[in-house]
Amino acid sequence: MIPFLNLQALNQRFEGEFQAAIGHVLSRGWYIHGEECQAFEYEFAAYCGVKHAVGVGNGLDALVLILRALLETGRLQPGDEVLVPGNTFIASALAVSACGLRIRLVEPELSRFNLDPQAVEAAIDERTRAILAVHLYGRLADMPALADIARRHDLLLLEDAAQAHGARLDARRAGAWGVAAGFSLFPGKPLGALGDGGVVTTNDAELAEAICSLRNYGSTVKYQHDRKGGNSRLDELQAAFLRIKLRHLDADNQARHDIAMRYSHGLDRRMLDLPELSAEGEVHAWHLYVARSEHRDALQQHLLKAGVQTLIHYPTPIHRQAAYSELGGLSLPITERLSEQVLSLPIYPGLSAQQVDHVIDACNDFAAIESNFSAQEH
Ligand SMILES: *Cc1c(COP(=O)(O)O)cnc(C)c1O
Numbered sequence: 001m002i003p004f005l006n007l008q009a010l011n012q013r014f015e016g017e018f019q020a021a022i023g024h025v026l027s028r029g030w031y032i033h034g035e036e037c038q039a040f041e042y043e044f045a046a047y048c049g050v051k052h053a054v055g056v057g058n059g060l061d062a063l064v065l066i067l068r069a070l071l072e073t074g075r076l077q078p079g080d081e082v083l084v085p086g087n088t089f090i091a092s093a094l095a096v097s098a099c100g101l102r103i104r105l106v107e108p109e110l111s112r113f114n115l116d117p118q119a120v121e122a123a124i125d126e127r128t129r130a131i132l133a134v135h136l137y138g139r140l141a142d143m144p145a146l147a148d149i150a151r152r153h154d155l156l157l158l159e160d161a162a163q164a165h166g167a168r169l170d171a172r173r174a175g176a177w178g179v180a181a182g183f184s185l186f187p188g189k190p191l192g193a194l195g196d197g198g199v200v201t202t203n204d205a206e207l208a209e210a211i212c213s214l215r216n217y218g219s220t221v222k223y224q225h226d227r228k229g230g231n232s233r234l235d236e237l238q239a240a241f242l243r244i245k246l247r248h249l250d251a252d253n254q255a256r257h258d259i260a261m262r263y264s265h266g267l268d269r270r271m272l273d274l275p276e277l278s279a280e281g282e283v284h285a286w287h288l289y290v291a292r293s294e295h296r297d298a299l300q301q302h303l304l305k306a307g308v309q310t311l312i313h314y315p316t317p318i319h320r321q322a323a324y325s326e327l328g329g330l331s332l333p334i335t336e337r338l339s340e341q342v343l344s345l346p347i348y349p350g351l352s353a354q355q356v357d358h359v360i361d362a363c364n365d366f367a368a369i370e371s372n373f374s375a376q377e378h
Contacts, residue, residue: 021240036239048175052208055234059184062198063095069210080129086335117145130156135164138285165191167285175201193238255349256286266360268367292341306362
């Protein structure tokens, strides 16, 4: 069986370094907001090419804290509208809802999975104050176009970079395009801890200061509370593990890129629409390799029988979730079509060329059987 993701093997590569890191943290006896967190923040900010990084408890909190800080500093008002892609993971929307802001779901481009700039422009009304661009599956959204729209309409451009650590266009990485960006450090993400974690990046000193305070009871000086903050912190052990893995992030992204290339050259396109490869000067983080098929469910069953585990990101769009019944009347045909057609194939460092070829063969067998079948029908 080829598992969709093998986190055990992925992390086992660093066992020696992880053990040494545990030793350092144990010997210091300091577990929250110490040297490791500070060093991780410094190193991650430098990696992304921004001035500030703030470690937090998870990716959802990273987004919530950005929005809360924008509310605290008066740059957003309760009830302001935020544009969010319809086909993202629900956390992007939940962050907006949690802060008392309005969500406006916007269609993606079918071939790129990311926000369609034309649909964004058409969705802007007098209440719109921000765009939350999601770099879905590891590919940067069309940030030059979205930045231009944000500038012309005086909107805040924010990034949900939870799937795109290390993605870049020319020299500019995910996390360095918007007013602020939220990253998840959940184990399965391109940069993943051995537990929960998240980080915010920004060039804005006022926002960074507000988030540092909000993540820690509204306090930056012990027992002095300037804001009604919460508790969302990145602990020393996770920060230490993340510093080790950050050094291997570019190599891991390259390994996923190589697998994506192998898929894209080997897969039979008769039954599958393959994901667009990155443009000149662009680095895709390939968190997920997502193909589309009109026979998606049959293909998934076929692959399972052939020993290949796949997943669907995501089977039910936000406006079709019970949690968002108030959006149930919306019609988002591209988002809905994607939820019926997308299939994510295994892609991770350590997946061997033979395993990738096995996945390709299993997909191509399906294509051969299906095209034979459709030929007979006519
Ligand atoms: C994973 C993810 C999040 C949330 O991250 P957590 O660490 O699980 O809270 C937010 N947005 C997107 C697009 C994600 O993939």
